[in-house]
Amino acid sequence: MNQKASGSKVTSGMLRGISGDFDLESIMILNLDGLHINEVGSLEECTGLEHLILSNNDLSNLIPVSSLTNLNSLNLSNNNISSLEGLQTLENLETLNLSGNFIENTNSLYCLTGLPKLKHLLLQCSAQKRVNPVCQEDLYQDKILNMFQNLESLDGNILYGACKELNQLVDELDSIVIDNPPEQIKNLNISEIKENLKDFEVHPSSVDFEKAETEEAENHLKVLLGSCQDLIDGTKQNIKPLFTTII
Secondary structure: OOOOOHHHEOOHHHHHHHHOOOOHHHOOEEEOOOOOOOEOHHHHHOOOOOEEEOOOOOOOOOHHHHHOOOOOEEEOOOOOOOOOOOHHHOOOOOEEEOOOOOOOOHHHHHHHOOOOOOOEEEOOEHHHOEOOHHHHOOOHHHHHHHHOOOOOEEOOEEOOOHHHHHHHHHHHHHHHHHHOOHHHHOOOOHHHHHHHHHHOOOOOOOOOHHHHHHHHHHHHHHHHHHHHHHHHHOOOOOOOOOOOOOO
16 A cells, blocks of 8 residues: 655654554565655664665665665665665665666765675666666676675676576577577477476575566576477477567
């Protein structure tokens, strides 16, 4: 349930109304998307929060968020943020979405390098055309990965693990289908490929980030394998590219 923030400031009454909890410290999940918030106000009292969505607001000052040290995921996309001061205390943070803000350069991100559990960082989202000026820097990705060496994904792109391997397999199969005539596709051992899928095991984070990406890749792969099988069975004569890059 969404309510408009009174005076663009988060109040205890609004938090109780949205969460259904009288005790602010007991709130664990909170969605404050699109409420025109420019001051977090009473939100800093929600010290038990683990998942917080503050996207599509007017926030610029994050210092009051520093008290929310139990946060596991934080969505701050599409705000007016240029300084990340205040986030450096969030020692349990694993997923951080900062896309669509005004972060100028990599120096602005150094305060996050001490976060020991940070695995998933988003500074741009191409699908929603949300970026930061820092994303235009030369060697942007290399700089970020050098700063945050424990990252598992950057801007939605899986860097390590089963999901990346699965997507690579999908891309290879897609290339085979596009670049080879149907008679050569008959050489594909569909049963063997399906058997190999059992080797992919995902251990999702608490927000199911990698699990969701892997399930999407698996679904695309099943469609592709089905099309290959149709060609092998002679039920189709032509095939078009089914998809491009998944992540």
